[in-house]
Amino acid sequence: xxxxxxxxxxxxxxxxxxxxxxxxxxxxxxxxxxxxxxxxxxxxxxxxxxxxxxxxxxxxxxxxxxxxxxxxxxxxxxxxxxxxxxxxxxxxxxxxxxxxxxxxxxxxxxxxxxxxxxxxxxxxxxxxxxxxxxxxxxxxxxxxxxxxxxxxxxxxxxxxxxxxxxxxxxxxxxxxxxxxxxxxxxxxxxxxxxxxxxxxxxxxxxxxxxxxxxxxxxxxxxxxxxxxxxxxxxxxxxxxxxxxxxxxxxxxxxxxxxxxxxxxxxxxxxxxxxxxxxxxxxxxxxxxxxxxxxxxxxxxxxxxxxxxxxxxxxxxxxxxxxxxxxxxxxxxxxxxxxxxxxxxxxxxxxxxxxxxxxxxxxxxxxxxxxxxxxxxxxxxxxxxxxxxxxxxxxxxxxxxxxxxxxxxxxxxxxxxxxxxxxxxxxxxxxxxxxxxxxxxxxxxxxxxxxxxxxxxxxxxxxxxxxxxxxxxxxxxxxxxxxxxxxxxxxxxxxxxxxxxxxxxxxxxxxxxxxxxxxxxxxxxxxxxxxxxxxxxxxxxxxxxx
Amino acid sequence: xxxxxxxxxxxxxxxxxxxxxxxxxxxxxxxxxxxxxxxxxxxxxxxxxxxxxxxxxxxxxxxxxxxxxxxxxxxxxxxxxxxxxxxxxxxxxxxxxxxxxxxxxxxxxxxxxxxxxxxxxxxxxxxxxxxxxxxxxxxxxxxxxxxxxxxxxxxxxxxxxxxxxxxxxxxxxxxxxxxxxxxxxxxxxxxxxxxxxxxxxxxxxxxxxxxxxxxxxxxxxxxxxxxxxxxxxxxxxxxxxxxxxxxxxxxxxxxxxxxxxxxxxxxxxxxxxxxxxxxxxxxxxxxxxxxxxxxxxxxxxxxxxxxxxxxxxxxxxxxxxxxxxxxxxxxxxxxxxxxxxxxxxxxxxxxxxxxxxxxxxxxxxxxxxxxxxxxxxxxxxxxxxxxxxxxxxxxxxxxxxxxxxxxxxxxxxxxxxxxxxxxxxxx
Numbered sequence: 001x002x003x004x005x006x007x008x009x010x011x012x013x014x015x016x017x018x019x020x021x022x023x024x025x026x027x028x029x030x031x032x033x034x035x036x037x038x039x040x041x042x043x044x045x046x047x048x049x050x051x052x053x054x055x056x057x058x059x060x061x062x063x064x065x066x067x068x069x070x071x072x073x074x075x076x077x078x079x080x081x082x083x084x085x086x087x088x089x090x091x092x093x094x095x096x097x098x099x100x101x102x103x104x105x106x107x108x109x110x111x112x113x114x115x116x117x118x119x120x121x122x123x124x125x126x127x128x129x130x131x132x133x134x135x136x137x138x139x140x141x142x143x144x145x146x147x148x149x150x151x152x153x154x155x156x157x158x159x160x161x162x163x164x165x166x167x168x169x170x171x172x173x174x175x176x177x178x179x180x181x182x183x184x185x186x187x188x189x190x191x192x193x194x195x196x197x198x199x200x201x202x203x204x205x206x207x208x209x210x211x212x213x214x215x216x217x218x219x220x221x222x223x224x225x226x227x228x229x230x231x232x233x234x235x236x237x238x239x240x241x242x243x244x245x246x247x248x249x250x251x252x253x254x255x256x257x258x259x260x261x262x263x264x265x266x267x268x269x270x271x272x273x274x275x276x277x278x279x280x281x282x283x284x285x286x287x288x289x290x291x292x293x294x295x296x297x298x299x300x301x302x303x304x305x306x307x308x309x310x311x312x313x314x315x316x317x318x319x320x321x322x323x324x325x326x327x328x329x330x331x332x333x334x335x336x337x338x339x340x341x342x343x344x345x346x347x348x349x350x351x352x353x354x355x356x357x358x359x360x361x362x363x364x365x366x367x368x369x370x371x372x373x374x375x376x377x378x379x380x381x382x383x384x385x386x387x388x389x390x391x392x393x394x395x396x397x398x399x400x401x402x403x404x405x406x407x408x409x410x411x412x413x414x415x416x417x418x419x420x421x422x423x424x425x426x427x428x429x430x431x432x433x434x435x436x437x438x439x440x441x442x443x444x445x446x447x448x449x450x451x452x453x454x455x456x457x458x459x460x461x462x463x464x465x466x467x468x469x470x471x472x473x474x475x476x477x478x479x480x481x482x483x484x485x486x487x488x489x490x491x492x493x494x495x496x497x498x499x500x501x502x503x504x505x506x507x508x509x510x511x512x513x514x515x516x517x518x519x520x521x522x523x524x525x526x527x528x529x530x531x532x533x534x535x536x537x538x539x540x541x542x543x544x545x
Numbered sequence: 546x547x548x549x550x551x552x553x554x555x556x557x558x559x560x561x562x563x564x565x566x567x568x569x570x571x572x573x574x575x576x577x578x579x580x581x582x583x584x585x586x587x588x589x590x591x592x593x594x595x596x597x598x599x600x601x602x603x604x605x606x607x608x609x610x611x612x613x614x615x616x617x618x619x620x621x622x623x624x625x626x627x628x629x630x631x632x633x634x635x636x637x638x639x640x641x642x643x644x645x646x647x648x649x650x651x652x653x654x655x656x657x658x659x660x661x662x663x664x665x666x667x668x669x670x671x672x673x674x675x676x677x678x679x680x681x682x683x684x685x686x687x688x689x690x691x692x693x694x695x696x697x698x699x700x701x702x703x704x705x706x707x708x709x710x711x712x713x714x715x716x717x718x719x720x721x722x723x724x725x726x727x728x729x730x731x732x733x734x735x736x737x738x739x740x741x742x743x744x745x746x747x748x749x750x751x752x753x754x755x756x757x758x759x760x761x762x763x764x765x766x767x768x769x770x771x772x773x774x775x776x777x778x779x780x781x782x783x784x785x786x787x788x789x790x791x792x793x794x795x796x797x798x799x800x801x802x803x804x805x806x807x808x809x810x811x812x813x814x815x816x817x818x819x820x821x822x823x824x825x826x827x828x829x830x831x832x833x834x835x836x837x838x839x840x841x842x843x844x845x846x847x848x849x850x851x852x853x854x855x856x857x858x859x860x861x862x863x864x865x866x867x868x869x870x871x872x873x874x875x876x877x878x879x880x881x882x883x884x885x886x887x888x889x890x891x892x893x894x895x896x897x898x899x900x901x902x903x904x905x906x907x908x909x910x911x912x913x914x915x916x917x918x919x920x921x922x923x924x925x926x927x928x929x930x931x932x933x934x935x936x937x938x939x940x941x942x943x944x945x946x947x948x949x950x951x952x953x954x955x956x957x958x959x960x961x962x963x964x965x966x967x968x969x970x971x972x
Contacts, residue, residue: 203671347763348766349766402672415766419739420781421740422740540767540774541767
């Protein structure tokens, strides 16, 4: 067992398929691959929808479908310990400017619950996955920003630009109050330049630290000087530009930026230096490559070898530049390509905790409380959020400004999600959702319905096809016949009397339909299915997508 | 063990010769006998790494009192008043931040040392890159994907994880408190570290009964998952057993949640005392990235940075107390590190920007309590670009630990560190 996963990945033959449009087989397997990568879990009704389309229509649907902005988060949180005097229950809190320690804490929770709710209830479009992608890219932490309104506005910004223009997004992020607070932009003045944002703008947000990036420490300083003057108006929680804070001197950049000098602008015009700065940075081809590599790792696979760099990243980055940094054409080209659908990549990504927890909720089509019962609804959403947080992906609070290590840490990348602490927690969550569920007072319960799930299969009364279909719906790879036999005899039928027989199961399943009041039979069938699903979700295959 | 019984009754801070297999050994320092012994000679020795993430402001941690006017000139808005700095017995001109009373006590008791101005040539000012450099032990301009402790463990315990656990090493090689294993423990193929947040939460994983197609990308991912699943299962038990052996710990710990670093070190003490042979533990605390308002405007001895240092000092103090209480203090050596120090000159936001060299603390019953190096030389009027100059390469500290504490052969030390570094005499 002296295997080395990284070495092995490096010795696998490169995938040579390129960006040409995929026109191959279009079965539930290919649709699942597309949906698991682009939404949170592949939901049955979305699979059915996409099966009726061609591959390129399905990708176009994911990328181009227009969606209204969601209704804002609300007060679900009054209880015997605290009442938000200003905001009635069920009403949104985003229009008030009054903040204190108590209402801020509750509203921040409301924001996180609301956000996870948007993921659970997402449409089959790329928007919510891209919101999370940008959250990881332009990482901020609620514990540092610590104001629910600025955090909400930031989240809206990510959603507005999720599939928009990247250059405009960087400009908006630069002036975003949440980011001004998080990376000290609001404290960046000509008297006391603060380099924090000027550095991360280059290192993490645009040119990156890849082989083609050679900006210098002086460029960090010069960028910081360009960006002096933006600050947060804490009366309105909006950002402002204060000409008095702006350094009106000229800013000189290194040879990496072709020795550009950004001429100092006076008065309110100082704000326009941001455009000068972004124009200079976006002149660098490395920006397009850096972002395309990150998108590639998000949607396809963590290893970018020379073949992929040449066949995929380089032309994709060209598309990005040709379209003035619009995101949609890049995603449409990548996700619609032969490369993306290449069988080599099926199941090659380890699910993030959000993919794992939210994907589970969606793939089993769990029934969460309706809008009318928003108190239980938010509380259940927050339980899912807290679960993912325990598995090391706390939305709103990545570990630091670089985002989650699983998206950048060489050589492990998504393996970083899995360790001796988090893997058992994943198993505990799937066990919990199948055996007890999320329980609230008044018999509100969010739980997997294994019988309902099995009913959607072609012939659940036949144990072999049941197991086949269950494996196919939960995994991106098949199991061997030996394993399936074990699942049948060792897991599904282990409790049956005498020598297990396929017929016994068929009869029990049939009885469920014929005699729905036979509680013993119902429990028997339900428990058998629970054991099967539990086992399938505990096997490591379930961690892959 | 006789040696432990003996040392438990000795006066702390006084190096007393004792006998090991008939040979007189002074303190914990290595001698030819120990070097000649196997790599397992340092078998029961444990290293605890404490990461101060964010870049600790060294000049307000170890204060150069001998250049007090240059110090205040450079950072009048955050300077610690001269009379508030904590004095160290027998050391002139060096003061500790007033929040670090426990560490002052440890120094005066002979259980804590300070290394001035630790860094490396061409220091990097990016948190992530600098952290990687510290954790991998690489040159500033080289990329290494393995961690320095990971390479050490790979050297001493070859063929991990295939041949482990075994009778010689039944326990995890390294333990990270928290859920993400640090790059420090990254070995050539696998991470050599095990993450635990709470030993009692360990969970029995079932064995994967599957045939893996190893020639695919998903197969490679699956192999990794299976290995983690198996390891989790095997080590969960030994960790639980070890934890259960310790019924009581020092009553001096702050209430759970009050000091997260103390909470982490409490688990470490429990596992060490419970008999785990684990060589390296890592804990972390933050955030030391004090760009603004690192002190209270009214009183520079309190505020954000003071609270951070208080947390570190209190945690190390109570941890040492607990190790003594659990009678395993002689086995443990600890060391702090941070990805960089901060600029000599403070900024106008009452904070400090990313800098270069900074002091490192190390502690334990067996350490040499001294100050290595001199105070950083501060310019009379520091500019925004002035940095603390390096006096010690951080890998000299690693070399000292590997060679003197873990008694690793000199040749192996060079291999682990990818080069020759004069071991710093810390033990």
